[in-house]
Amino acid sequence: MPTTPEQDLITKARSFDLDALAEIYDTYNLRIYRYSYRLLGDDNLAEECVAETFSRLLLAFKGGGGPKDHLQAYMYRIAHNWITDKYRRQPPPELSLEDCVITDKDNPSEKAMDQILLGQIRSALARVTPEQRLVVISKYVEGLDNEEIARIIGKPVGAIKALQHRALESLRRLLEPME
Amino acid sequence: MKDINHSDELSNEKFLRRWFESLRQFLPVRDSVTVGKSRNEFLQKAQLFSVGVSTAPKRRQIGWIFNFGKEPNRMTTFVTLVLVLSIMFGGAGATVVAAQDSTPDGVLYGVKLASENARFELTTRTESRLQLALSFAARRVQEMADMVANGEAIPNGLVLNWETQLNEALQLAARLGSEEIDPWLAQVQNNLRLQEQLAAKANSSDLQDPLLSRVQARIQECLQIVEEGRTDPLQFQLRAKNNFQVGPEVVPPGESYGPGDGDCDDCDPNGPVENNGEQNPWTDDIPVPGSGYGPGDGDCDGCDPNGPVENNGEHNPWTDDDPVPGSGYGPGEGDGDCDDCNSKGGSDESGSNNPWDGDSGDSSSGSGEGSGDGSGSPQDSNGNTDSSGSDGKGGSKP
Numbered sequence: 001m002p003t004t005p006e007q008d009l010i011t012k013a014r015s016f017d018l019d020a021l022a023e024i025y026d027t028y029n030l031r032i033y034r035y036s037y038r039l040l041g042d043d044n045l046a047e048e049c050v051a052e053t054f055s056r057l058l059l060a061f062k063g064g065g066g067p068k069d070h071l072q073a074y075m076y077r078i079a080h081n082w083i084t085d086k087y088r089r090q091p092p093p094e095l096s097l098e099d100c101v102i103t104d105k106d107n108p109s110e111k112a113m114d115q116i117l118l119g120q121i122r123s124a125l126a127r128v129t130p131e132q133r134l135v136v137i138s139k140y141v142e143g144l145d146n147e148e149i150a151r152i153i154g155k156p157v158g159a160i161k162a163l164q165h166r167a168l169e170s171l172r173r174l175l176e177p178m179e
Numbered sequence: 180m181k182d183i184n185h186s187d188e189l190s191n192e193k194f195l196r197r198w199f200e201s202l203r204q205f206l207p208v209r210d211s212v213t214v215g216k217s218r219n220e221f222l223q224k225a226q227l228f229s230v231g232v233s234t235a236p237k238r239r240q241i242g243w244i245f246n247f248g249k250e251p252n253r254m255t256t257f258v259t260l261v262l263v264l265s266i267m268f269g270g271a272g273a274t275v276v277a278a279q280d281s282t283p284d285g286v287l288y289g290v291k292l293a294s295e296n297a298r299f300e301l302t303t304r305t306e307s308r309l310q311l312a313l314s315f316a317a318r319r320v321q322e323m324a325d326m327v328a329n330g331e332a333i334p335n336g337l338v339l340n341w342e343t344q345l346n347e348a349l350q351l352a353a354r355l356g357s358e359e360i361d362p363w364l365a366q367v368q369n370n371l372r373l374q375e376q377l378a379a380k381a382n383s384s385d386l387q388d389p390l391l392s393r394v395q396a397r398i399q400e401c402l403q404i405v406e407e408g409r410t411d412p413l414q415f416q417l418r419a420k421n422n423f424q425v426g427p428e429v430v431p432p433g434e435s436y437g438p439g440d441g442d443c444d445d446c447d448p449n450g451p452v453e454n455n456g457e458q459n460p461w462t463d464d465i466p467v468p469g470s471g472y473g474p475g476d477g478d479c480d481g482c483d484p485n486g487p488v489e490n491n492g493e494h495n496p497w498t499d500d501d502p503v504p505g506s507g508y509g510p511g512e513g514d515g516d517c518d519d520c521n522s523k524g525g526s527d528e529s530g531s532n533n534p535w536d537g538d539s540g541d542s543s544s545g546s547g548e549g550s551g552d553g554s555g556s557p558q559d560s561n562g563n564t565d566s567s568g569s570d571g572k573g574g575s576k577p
Contacts, residue, residue, distance in 0.1 A: 016226075016229030018225060018226065018229075018369070021222065022218070025221055029218070030209070033207070033209060037207045038202060038205065043209070047217065051220070055224065114204060115201075117197060118202060120198065121201060122202075124198075140192075140195075140199040141199060141203050175194075176194075
């Protein structure tokens with residue numbers, strides 16, 4: 001059975017080929033960082049999440065486990081589990097407007113508006129369940145499809161759709177008064 | 180489960196779009212130094228894991244299988260050893276396992292080293308032994324780093340163990356064939372870099388540990404050796420014979436020159452010092468005239484012991500004949516003419532007699548005595564001087 005380039009990469013990484021592991025790190029570290037920062041709102045915690053995610057990947061390879069394919073989903077899943085644990089122990093801090101860095105906007109008023117919207121959506125996201133939050137961030141911010149999100153959470157696609165529906169309803173309910 | 184109303188969902192998506200957009204555009208600024216550091220730490224950890232890992236363990240057979248035989252139970256040599264020791268010495272096996280985390284100042288550290296040695300000795304493949312030696316050397320550096328971090332002094336024995344294991348690794352690498360040596364040297368190089376980072380991290384404070392500094396210096400030397408070895412594996416293998424000591428380059432036999440073997444099978448121990456007591460090794464023949472070299476025989480059979488110093492008291496050894504006129508050499512310092520000399524000659528005069536001719540002077544030979552008055556008129560064939568000299572008293576001597 002022919003193997004995909006991703007499967008070849010994983011096979012090399014399993015035998016601790018440093019080039020393959022470096023490629024995986026370079027591909028996913030920024031994505032995991034953004035994902036965790038958007039959920040946690042703290043750059044130190046986000047860096048910690050990145051380090052822990054890749055460390056757990058190595059431990060999984062060492063123990064003979066780890067992914068055989070769908071590496072991206074696997075990486076997000078580890079990060080998701082770590083963030084969920086963090087949420088359980090301590091809720092994420094509110095993100096102050098000064099911490100928000102909006103790019104692609106030159107107009108100061110547009111920037112200010114985006115910062116307000118960002119603060120509102122982050123506050124609303126902090127009030128939905130971790131799974132709903134994961135679905136919303138993965139789908140509407142990271143651009144993952146339902147099948148991939150299903151692999152991250154370990155649930156069928158139908159359950160993901162239901163989660164997504166409930167998450168959107170909850171967010172709308174929370175954000176409507178702010179409009 | 181409640182049916183999902185798609186129109187509601189689209190409406191919600193539309194409503195939330197601008198919030199999602201603000202979240203999507205939110206790109207946190209990340210410190211590039213932190214990113215590089217995290218990447219290095221990840222790769223270092225991977226390198227550490229790779230040292231102890233040869234191949235991924237085979238997973239157990241699950242599901243329907245056509246092989247009804249008993250699933251083979253493969254046991255590693257190390258586990259076998261631990262079990263045998265357990266049976267022989269009761270709880271000693273458990274002690275060996277417990278000792279694996281012990282520190283150099285711990286009670287069980289000796290057991291840990293003994294178990295490492297046993298594991299190393301039981302491994303036969305060169306590549307596996309090399310991996311083990313590297314792994315153990317890295318462990319020693321980690322132990323040194325931990326001790327420095329805890330404010331403890333590093334024992335000399337620990338450094339000695341580390342150096343032995345590192346040298347062992349280099350020697351094992353040198354035994355590999357020319358085709359497979361490079362990837363293994365690359366692995367040695369990575370391991371050395373890891374050791375260097377561990378040592379540098381531990382030794383970065385103001386008060387540097389002298390032993391750890393020495394370890395760092397040796398790691399640097401070894402890194403250079405390995406780096407050069409990757410460029411020239413043959414030289415690396417030759418240096419292995421010299422135990423990788425830093426020193427002058429080793430010249431392979433037959434490729435250039437070098438010191439002799441020190442024995443004196445075919446030489447004269449009493450020979451001249453400049454030849455280290457040996458005769459000329461390039462010829463056994465007797466030097467011949469015209470060859471341009473060769474000592475004399477040392478005796479003085481045909482020589483004048485009172486001869487000139489520049490000839491060492493010897494005549495020309497290449498001829499026994501008498502010197503002939505015109506040969507350009509002979510005793511005396513005269514120029515051959517007798518313009519301003521005494522016709523009688525004599526050792527007390529500046530002039531000299533012609534020593535080569537005892538006969539009467541010939542007018543055309545240019546030899547013979549002068550006129551005695553210093554005019555130097557030549558003689559005629561009858562022994563008379565030329566008439567031009569009226570007061571000439573000269574004549575040829577009988």
